[in-house]
Structure formats: C-alpha cells, structure tokens
Amino acid sequence: xxxxxxxxxxxxxxGEKVYAMFExxxxxxxxxxxxxxxxxxxxxEVGVRYFWVKPxxxxxxxxxxxxxxxxxxxxxxxxxxxxxxxxxxxDIGKCRMAxxxxxxxxxxxxxxxxxxxxxxxxAATYYNSQGRDIxxxxxxxxxxxxxxxxxxxxxxxxxxxxxxxxxNNLEVIETIVxxxxxxxxxxxxxxxxxxxxxxxKNSLAQQVKDKAQ
Amino acid sequence: xxxxxxxxxxxxxVFGLRExxxxxxxxxxxxxxxxxxxxxxxNKDFLISENVITFTDTNGKLMALxxxxxxxxxxxxxxxxxxxxxxxxxxxxxxxSDRTHAFRELMQVGLECIGDLDDYCLCEVISLAxxxxxxxxxxxxLDISHLGIISxxxxxxxxxxxxxxxxxxxxxxxxxxxxxAICEDLAVDSNMSELFKQVVSLYGTVDxxxxxxxxxxxxxxxxxxxxxxxxxCRAFDAFGVGDRLHIDFSVVNDIHYYNGxxxxxxxxxVPDSVLSGGQYDKLMKKMGRRSGAIGFAVYLxxxxxxxxxxxxxxxxxxxxxxxTADLDTVSRAVGELTASGKxxxxxxxxxxxxxxREVLILKDGxxxxxxxxx
Numbered sequence: 411x412x413x414x415x416x417x418x419x420x421x422x423x424x425g426e427k428v429y430a431m432f433e434x435x436x437x438x439x440x441x442x443x444x445x446x447x448x449x450x451x452x453x454x455e456v457g458v459r460y461f462w463v464k465p466x467x468x469x470x471x472x473x474x475x476x477x478x479x480x481x482x483x484x485x486x487x488x489x490x491x492x493x494x495x496x497x498x499x500x501d502i503g504k505c506r507m508a509x510x511x512x513x514x515x516x517x518x519x520x521x522x523x524x525x526x527x528x529x530x531x532x533a534a535t536y537y538n539s540q541g542r543d544i545x546x547x548x549x550x551x552x553x554x555x556x557x558x559x560x561x562x563x564x565x566x567x568x569x570x571x572x573x574x575x576x577x578n579n580l581e582v583i584e585t586i587v588x589x590x591x592x593x594x595x596x597x598x599x600x601x602x603x604x605x606x607x608x609x610x611k612n613s614l615a616q617q618v619k620d621k622a623q
Numbered sequence: 624x625x626x627x628x629x630x631x632x633x634x635x636x637v638f639g640l641r642e643x644x645x646x647x648x649x650x651x652x653x654x655x656x657x658x659x660x661x662x663x664x665x666n667k668d669f670l671i672s673e674n675v676i677t678f679t680d681t682n683g684k685l686m687a688l689x690x691x692x693x694x695x696x697x698x699x700x701x702x703x704x705x706x707x708x709x710x711x712x713x714x715x716x717x718x719x720s721d722r723t724h725a726f727r728e729l730m731q732v733g734l735e736c737i738g739d740l741d742d743y744c745l746c747e748v749i750s751l752a753x754x755x756x757x758x759x760x761x762x763x764x765l766d767i768s769h770l771g772i773i774s775x776x777x778x779x780x781x782x783x784x785x786x787x788x789x790x791x792x793x794x795x796x797x798x799x800x801x802x803x804a805i806c807e808d809l810a811v812d813s814n815m816s817e818l819f820k821q822v823v824s825l826y827g828t829v830d831x832x833x834x835x836x837x838x839x840x841x842x843x844x845x846x847x848x849x850x851x852x853x854x855x856c857r858a859f860d861a862f863g864v865g866d867r868l869h870i871d872f873s874v875v876n877d878i879h880y881y882n883g884x885x886x887x888x889x890x891x892x893v894p895d896s897v898l899s900g901g902q903y904d905k906l907m908k909k910m911g912r913r914s915g916a917i918g919f920a921v922y923l924x925x926x927x928x929x930x931x932x933x934x935x936x937x938x939x940x941x942x943x944x945x946x947t948a949d950l951d952t953v954s955r956a957v958g959e960l961t962a963s964g965k966x967x968x969x970x971x972x973x974x975x976x977x978x979x980r981e982v983l984i985l986k987d988g989x990x991x992x993x994x995x996x997x
Binding site (some may be wrong): 473474493494495496497498499515539596597598599601604618 | 721762764765766785796797798800826848869873888889891892893895896
C-alpha cells in the first residue's frame, strides 16, 4: 500500500481551486466532488487523503502533523507564525493586508492610534517597525464598522476588491503586505514523504509558471 | 516482567542514551535545580524560551529554575589546549511551552563536547546524535547543515540588520519565493542570489547532495566552509552514519550563537524535531571562552507522540479471589504469575476501567481463566 499523503484544504472557493491544481498534478480523489457532508476523502491508489478544514486552521493541522501539507493564506502564516515549511506561492487567493480609514482621515502622530483588527500580530509588527504608538482593538468580524462607530481610528484587514470598504465610506491608506495562498508542509512530514511532496510541489510550480505566461 | 519492560518510552530512552554516551567516555554532568539568574539573562537569546522562573534566595540573590543545561556546563568548563571535556546530562528543565504558553517541566538528555575540538570530535558527536535517534526509532532522519556556507552567502550579499533576519527566516522555512522577493527588493548581486536559492533548495542524502556541493566549492574556492563540510560529510561513513543523514540547509539554529555544523533530528510520526544541536563557538566566545564546543539535546517530551502499543493494558493479569480465600494460596498464585513474567493485580472484584490482558479467578485453590482479552 502507498504511503498516504495527508492534505488539509481550506473549505470554500479557494479550497476548490487548490484541489483542481492538486488534481491536475496527479493527486486526484474523485470522491471529493460528491455532494455530501463528508470532510475526509481518500484515494489509496494515488496515496492521498484530503480533509476540509476552516481556512484559519490549516496551519495548525500542518504544524501539529495531522496533515503533512496544506494550503494557507499568507495572512494566517504572518499572524500565527506556525513552525512549518512554506514551499510555494500558489499565486491564487490574491489580496492584500491593508490599513483603511474613513475617507479623508488624517493621522495625528501625537495621539495613540486606535487600530481595530482580526490580525493583531501583523498590525503590531507593522506599527512597531514604524515606531508608532498604537492601541490594538482585537475584533473577530465586521471590522469595517469600527471606524464608523468611533471605536477605532483605522482598521487593519484583508482587502480584495475594496468594494466593502467603499460601501462603508472607507478607503485604503496603506498596503502592509500582498497576500496569496501558500503551500505549507510539516517539517517532520516533509522528511519522510519528501518524494511525494517534491513531486507535487514541482507540478504545482509548473502550473503557476504556465498561468503567469 | 523485567524492570526495563515496565519503563515508559522516555525512561527507556534515557537509560539507553546514558549507556551510549558513557560507552564513549562521556561523564555525567549533574547540576542543581537552581542557577543564578544572571547567567541566563546575559544569554537569553540562546534560550529556547526567554521566560525563566525566578525567586530570591535567602542571601538576596536572584535565582532561576534552570531553563537550560548548556550554559551551566560552559560556565563550569575550562579552556585547556589539546584537551576536550565530554559530558552528558539527563536533567529536568523549566520552560514556557510554545503551544500552551505556560511553564512546563521537561526531561532533557543531551551531551556537550567542549575544548580543543578537531574533526574527530565533530564526527563523533554527529554519529552519537544519529545513534541517539536510532535508539528512539530506526525510522529517523538527521538533517545537517553548515552555517559557514549560509554566512558566506549572506555576507557576500551585503545584507545586514532586519533584512538579514528576514533572509534567515526564509531559509528556515524553505521559502524560496519570499527569499527571491527580498533579494530583488535589495537589488543584490543576482549570481549570489541564485547561489543562495540553489543552496537552500538542496535536500537529500549526503551521497545525493555531495556532487552539487562539490561543484559549489569548486566555483567558490574562497568558501572554505564548503570544503570543510564536504570533508566531514565524507568522514561520516566511517562512523557508521548511513543514509539516514540528510543535508538540509534550512537547518538554521540561531546564527548569533551557532557556527559550523548544525543539525536537527526527526522521527517518523513525531511532528516536531526531537533532537537539535550544533557547534556554538560564538556563544563560547561571548562567554569569554577560547574553546570550541558542539553538543545536542534530545527533547523527550516530544516522544509522547510516538505510538506505544505496550500501553494498551494497565496490567497483564487480574487475579480475582474472594474474601474467604486463604492468604497463602493467594500469595502463591500471585507469585507463580509474576515468576512467569506477567504483571499481576490481585483484587476481590473487577476494578472499573482496568485494562488487562486476562482475568483469572482463584476458587477452591484452583486458578481458572475467566476472560482473555489479548
């Protein structure tokens, strides 16, 4: 029997795109396309087992070795800094981590800047590098309303198209870092399944290259 | 049942490793639970976790529950030309866990080789690291790198400060895409940045990687670390370290303290590295010492994750007897069972949740089988 490669996929549209790339790389698992509520799918012949997990949990599954590899957004990797290998930029799920504020906002450097965000570590690192004194307000969702209600001066959040910001009369004032989906691997799993993982990585890298041309 | 069989996984490993190290003349280093806090605060970046449990001793000195053993060993070693001090330790250390963010008491076994080191000493320590892993499980991999090669390239790139730290972080993650982006942003020499990517991409058994490394050494004759690393890699065979030794330049222990050889050990099925070590001449220098040093530690707490089927049962045999049974008869029955190598618990009724291979019953002086779960 083949050694099974355990793959954590992020639930949702991004995960479906990722699976399509993996399938093209020869790691197909037809049962994953069945319309049911199962979360684990495997193809013993190819030696792959997929499981759908919450996108923000992919890195945890990989770091703790429940999955050998997975696909996680760079935002999650920067925020939680898991001890994993980051093998490839898949060039999908592209967006940016940005600072946004009410249209016409003017930063007063004499005051502590109130920052609402889901990404406390990213915000802290960014403003630390600028030597800016900030007060982080950690929120779990609907970040956009924080400046509108006066809870914060700015927000640090993911911006894809900017539509939500615009509809809430907010605008991007600074881009912190571009974000995309990354192929990650457990450090120990990589050693013992390096042949399979390298094969998959090389095929995915070729797909990324082909798409860029 | 032998005493050794009764030991837990980590306890068995401790016994085995102590025998292994003592066999090559390493003597045991025993230390106090406490050390002056000053020792750690001066070298806190060297510690895996910066948090240390402290208390004020009766004489007013600030003391710490030891978070590390290496620093104490260095402190108590001497610089003697031509001499090498070889010690091993088996100590509990107190650190904040990355995962629980709380202090934990961890059992750690390791060794240090301090003094006028030569290639023999380096190879011996690498071979002991490999044998330590093999003792834990035959399905292991020891990754080895040479920080001299990484430092050569980073120095040639002319990168300093936070950019240098970002580059080292990328190497540790095998993150070639971000490494390329940083090199592009800094507009560094493209030949050097290509060499960097090539080196970081190298991964495999010593035999499979040596040709590429030899080519690099030939192309960059002033990269003395490459030729030294090649020489050592060729010597490992003579020490019986086979194809389980892999070259992997993503092993980058703290470059401020370590230099030369650095290595990490992995066991199949354990998600984290179980062994970590390297040459730490820079730390020695920082502590005012002239000697060289190399050592490693085996993190026994990580072995909890290994599958151990021997834990399926609490005891081999449950011997049931009734309250009227003659004491001599019960004692004799228990004695016969233990003499046959089984662990036995004698009880009057079956304890809740007890997992045993077999249940025997003692009635009218006769032992009969009631249940067999094996």
